[in-house]
Amino acid sequence: MKVRQISIFLENKFGRLAQVTRVLGENGINIRALSIADTTDFGILRLIVNEPEKAYGVLKDAGFTVSATDVIAVEVADTPGGLAVALEALEKTGINIEYLYAFVQKASSAALVVFRVEQVDEAIKVLQQSGTRILSEDEVYQL
Structure with a gap:
């Protein structure tokens, strides 16, 4: 009954969110839900995706700071x-x-x-x- 959520730490820089979605899309991973909390300098993007383990791996390989919860x-x-x-x-x-x-x-x-x-x-x-x-x-x- 637990669902795996992927969290990505993002610097508040132009294009970072687009990079995350591009990496996921290029790897056939579909976003089911998302939330973003931000401050002046950074944000935390929380995602529910159809393949959480794969998403974790491809985002990590792409240089993002990722955690799973x-x-x-x-x-x-x-x-x-x-x-x-x-x-x-x-x-x-x-x-x-x-x-x-x-x-x-x-x-x-x-x-x-x-x-x-x-x-x-x-x-x-x-x-x-x-x-x-x-x-x-x-x-x-x-x-």
Whole structure:
């Protein structure tokens, strides 16, 4: 139920993001979701891709600073308060969310959200108990 996320450290320089996407594209790797957090000098690009191990390798070979992290991809009702159900379940058990970002699924009435938490296995149990559907890595990579 864990999904592998690739994080790339990027200097805030013209064309760096384009270079990442070019390397991935040239290697047949499809981006499923992304998030970027930046400061004046650098950014961290977080990606969910269809082939995370391959992406890690080709980006590393291309000279990027890359890391891999386990995250959770959940499906929440695409209605007001839909995300609150999952967040409240984690809050009740004291599981802290380090960050999250949403992504789009083709032809679905649900919203998909990626969570990064410290206690991944515990968070999966809590979310399942709350009725939140956790997507498998295969489901996410094939979106």
